[in-house]
Amino acid sequence: MKTMYTILLATIILSSCGTNPKPTTSKDDSVTDVASNMVQLTKEQASLAQLELAPIQQGKMKGMTHLNGVIDVPPTGIASVSIPMGGYIQDINLIPGTFVKKGQVLATVKDPAYVQLQENYLATKAKLSYLQQDLDRQKALLTQEAVSKKSFQQIQADYNTNAIQLKGLSEQLKLINIQPESLTTEKMSSLVQLVAPIAGYISKVNINRGKYVTPSDILLEIINPNDIHAAITIYEKDIANFKVGMKGTVTLTQDPAKKYPVSVLAVAHNINEDKTALLHCHFDKIPANVLPGMFLTADMVVETKDAVLIPIASVQRFQGKDYIFIQSAENVFEVKEIQVIQSNAKFVTVSNLDANAWIGKQIVVKNAYSLLGKLMNKSEE
Numbered sequence: 001m002k003t004m005y006t007i008l009l010a011t012i013i014l015s016s017c018g019t020n021p022k023p024t025t026s027k028d029d030s031v032t033d034v035a036s037n038m039v040q041l042t043k044e045q046a047s048l049a050q051l052e053l054a055p056i057q058q059g060k061m062k063g064m065t066h067l068n069g070v071i072d073v074p075p076t077g078i079a080s081v082s083i084p085m086g087g088y089i090q091d092i093n094l095i096p097g098t099f100v101k102k103g104q105v106l107a108t109v110k111d112p113a114y115v116q117l118q119e120n121y122l123a124t125k126a127k128l129s130y131l132q133q134d135l136d137r138q139k140a141l142l143t144q145e146a147v148s149k150k151s152f153q154q155i156q157a158d159y160n161t162n163a164i165q166l167k168g169l170s171e172q173l174k175l176i177n178i179q180p181e182s183l184t185t186e187k188m189s190s191l192v193q194l195v196a197p198i199a200g201y202i203s204k205v206n207i208n209r210g211k212y213v214t215p216s217d218i219l220l221e222i223i224n225p226n227d228i229h230a231a232i233t234i235y236e237k238d239i240a241n242f243k244v245g246m247k248g249t250v251t252l253t254q255d256p257a258k259k260y261p262v263s264v265l266a267v268a269h270n271i272n273e274d275k276t277a278l279l280h281c282h283f284d285k286i287p288a289n290v291l292p293g294m295f296l297t298a299d300m301v302v303e304t305k306d307a308v309l310i311p312i313a314s315v316q317r318f319q320g321k322d323y324i325f326i327q328s329a330e331n332v333f334e335v336k337e338i339q340v341i342q343s344n345a346k347f348v349t350v351s352n353l354d355a356n357a358w359i360g361k362q363i364v365v366k367n368a369y370s371l372l373g374k375l376m377n378k379s380e381e
Helices: 002-017 043-049 112-143 149-175 236-241 368-379
Strands: 038-040 052-055 057-072 078-081 087-092 105-110 191-195 200-205 220-223 229-235 247-252 255-267 276-283 295-311 316-318 321-329 332-338 340-343 347-350 362-366
Touching: 038 368, 043 368, 057 276, 057 347, 112 149, 229 236, 229 295, 236 276, 236 295, 247 276, 295 340, 295 362, 316 368, 321 368, 332 368, 362 368
Parallel strands: none
Antiparallel strands: 038 332, 052 362, 057 229, 057 295, 057 340, 078 220, 087 105, 105 191, 200 220, 229 276, 247 255, 247 295, 255 276, 295 347, 316 321, 321 332, 321 362, 340 347
């Protein structure tokens, strides 16, 4: 409110200073608005405004960097549940948000192919047992030269072939969560169980009772909340300023008053199309009730090299946006909207793409609010 009163007062003073009931053609006393983003003062207005200028410099700066990001989960924290053999969903009692333990039954699936697989396994197992006994007999006979070596080799080959088949069928049974070691004729079933590969919360349920599913279908998705981290967006030119182990704080948009300490876990070195990269940060203590995709803001103390240093006294904030005034000619100033990404007690740095072109130019560092007031007054005319 105080800033608004200051701007309003400056507007009244500068406007009244330019008011003259007598027409004049003097260039010194006239006010010419060069463009919508330009402010030109008369000599009298410039004297009254008492503006002070300073050059924009380039150098090192250590200060608070303000960043944006989202809650993210690494691939190790997400599990997509599917089934290697197709079948019909027999039972499902889960909804998104349900917490499940590792190994907990998620659903049951039914199909005749499961029975056939178990039958083939038991039959092959029985045959292998017979071949084992026959092989032992032939081995004893071979030592007595009561059987040809060729016959013995044939029986040994049959045994090895069946052993391979049994191993293959055993691995197939494990894929559908049937333990071959405990399988018997009495335990054969057309139902198999889907179990949770990790502990976490169900985030997606893509099945219902009676639905036929194939091996390519994603039936459910589970997210492990213990693997949640902050994925923070940084600009390409700032990647070198961030290191693993750096500390900072994160604020969630749902609870802006609370700050959560984080540390940098990894700095991505692949650049996106918009010239940004990701900073992966680990929470010291994971916030409660957070979900992947939630927006956040982050503050980190960073030392920036070759930064364009904007004096903090020059920054004028109005309606949630920040502005500076750069001198383009005598008593003529161009307003620039800036996007502040880092600040300390003396300077700010910005993400404006044309910021390097400002180096060496004069910027208003005192009473810039009077220019902002005049710009507002001009926009209302």
